Amino acid sequence: MKFLDGKWEKKECSFEELLSDHILNQQACVAGAIHSIRNMGEIAFVILRKKEGLFQTVLEEGKANVSVRDLKEAMTVRVTGTVSQEERAPQGRELLISNLEVLSSPAEPLPLAIDKWKLNTSLEAKLNFRSISLRNLQERAKFRIQEGLTRAFRDYLYEQGFTEIHTPKIGSRGAEGGANMFKLSYFHKPAVLAQSPQFYKQMMVGVFDRVFETGPVFRAEKHNTKRHLNEYTSLDFEMGYIDCFQEIMAMETGYLQYAMELLKKDYAKELEMLKVQLPDVSRIPQVRFDEAKQLVSEKYKRQIRNPFDLEPEEEALIGRYFKEEYDADFVFVTHYPSKKRPFYAMDDPEGTRYTLSFDLLFHGLEITTGGQRIHDYQALCDKLAARGMETEGMEEYLDTFKHGMPPHGGLGIGLERLTMQLLGEDNVRETCLFPRDMNRLEP
């Protein structure tokens, strides 16, 4: 009988090995995709793309089992040869090929020049050829940084005593209500896709005290803007036994601090490649909603049209204000009007037209909505009644509150938006692997 013991010897060297001292002037093997070929006549530079970056290999005519004429961009190959120092190569090292084995060969030329430093094409083309455009190193780097943001979220919250949960995406009704839900038929029963894990994460606060989830959410919003996706990844947490809603903001600030440190440590190459300046998150100002509106109205001579809502331009101006006045990249806007928040938001006892809630703006764009929730059963029923809302389909959610829930609150962070603002992108589709919008269902 044969057994697997979890070990697997690879002939191919990792980047770390290729850049180590002991490999210099020794034979090594490396596998990768041919990213570009520079044919100089007697010799050709064959640049391989690997997960860690580019590695230069050199084909000298007559010294290997193949000729440069046999090679094409986008082939995947395994090469063997001698490693030497070469300052002009991407990693300061190159490999002189003695043997090249073709693992696969493309059927057609690439539709995009992915080996250019910056992919010089429209967003539309990038999305249409998504599996190709992402082979560009800069395009790819965005999603490595996105990984860092998600990873930091989880690792920070594990440290803070949170439990990770997986909640269903198909349900009988949505958390926020309203018309923005995708509907489907579930074995002949009407069902919807989850707009957020809101109800579930609250229910689980009664079990684990602190929970988080990183997963997809679905919004059938008829918005076709640069900031909206109809499916996105939400970083959600919910925490019990809070002293006040500012504690939730403190937790988010802690996460952002942790995330920036992780990016510096483990994603420095990608930050450098994209020339990302990490924001200062050592302290984040907080300002009341009504006060923020007043401040930007005065400074930028802009009339307040609707005292109960923030227009996108107002958000941008609040971002600008706090950058100019406090050199702040982020700002917490607190105490949103009750009528603009869902029923489960806790009203401010000091002024019930406002809620104990907040948004976090990053460079003038909302990336988080959060706040304290109602935890008292009767208060929840009263709020629902005052809004004239139906409770059908909410029975299990409401029952949870009959049986004791601690004071709690939480938030949701839009991962693609956070990435977009960090990278200074103009369109959220740039920071989503396979965006879904009103016109795009493929690839």
Added chain:
Amino acid sequence: MKFLDGKWEKKECSFEELLSDHILNQQACVAGAIHSIRNMGEIAFVILRKKEGLFQTVLEEGKANVSVRDLKEAMTVRVTGTVSQEERAPQGRELLISNLEVLSSPAEPLPLAIDKWKLNTSLEAKLNFRSISLRNLQERAKFRIQEGLTRAFRDYLYEQGFTEIHTPKIGSRGAEGGANMFKLSYFHKPAVLAQSPQFYKQMMVGVFDRVFETGPVFRAEKHNTKRHLNEYTSLDFEMGYIDCFQEIMAMETGYLQYAMELLKKDYAKELEMLKVQLPDVSRIPQVRFDEAKQLVSEKYKRQIRNPFDLEPEEEALIGRYFKEEYDADFVFVTHYPSKKRPFYAMDDPEGTRYTLSFDLLFHGLEITTGGQRIHDYQALCDKLAARGMETEGMEEYLDTFKHGMPPHGGLGIGLERLTMQLLGEDNVRETCLFPRDMNRLEP
């Protein structure tokens, strides 16, 4: 202007603090839910449930601001008092209450006796009152262990150079084809929910070499068994530049080893609570599909009815066989028949009726399906043609292969099934927070 700096001082002690040396005979504050009350007359034991476990507090009549008559199970409270040693208390410590503050009070008595060591009720009742039944310590512990399994998957794969991806759950068609897809209308276009991230993770192998995703998948299968869910969490990975499909199995074995170590280290309390015996994963046997059928047919005198499929009872017998013969909890069954695998599975060049694929059985139940995929464009087209399959909606997937893909393969692990088998549960609904089956869409 006020700022958040990421720090937040809690009055309440963590478990770690409550069990530290310096707190002994000192004043401390602790918050939690009243899990049970044992009223002995002059004194009452008020057991608090916190995320880390139970903590005993003691109310002596006349020594605190409240009487035991004011207290109810499922209240959430914050108490202050003196910590002392008490061997009979759950953590070997207790707190003598001087002050008790009620944070919230239940509106109705609990529908289940969650303070029992083992929740003595039907699965149906547990699922109907999910947010209550999970407050039972044993029920809750299952999902802490599930967290460990997910966490280990990610952490191990990060170490192995994988990049985490988020792929869309709404698409224009499914990866496996067939009728088992939930259909929805996406802004008046027909759409389906993803059965698996298969196409996307393959496409991303051309970008990142190695990728993984942990997310929901949706199967509209009309199976109402103890092993099936219609929505579950899939731990998926896909890796390029593989030497052969056994390398994928080696990676999975490595993951399982890592996971068992993490559980031992960080989830010992939960393992102990549920009396879980961790399986031996130091080596996992592999056996060919046809050979496995033959072995169990001979040993258990069972006729082979269909040479191209494994019936659930046959899987169970294979599990039994390898337990009896090799004391193995896991077994890789390899070389599944081509006709039972999707079109993208790579046929075995040494016998094209079989594929370079595998399932992993854990105590006789399939928890993983994986294998090597076709990476050559023409071979993929030929296989689709041979099966008479339409390629409509697959254009971007297929185009990826026109432009060079390395040899690759991967797998998907059903998280709830893995948890179920590890815990020795009889029904996969026991290890899903909010299961979705043909009859259950709530809570």
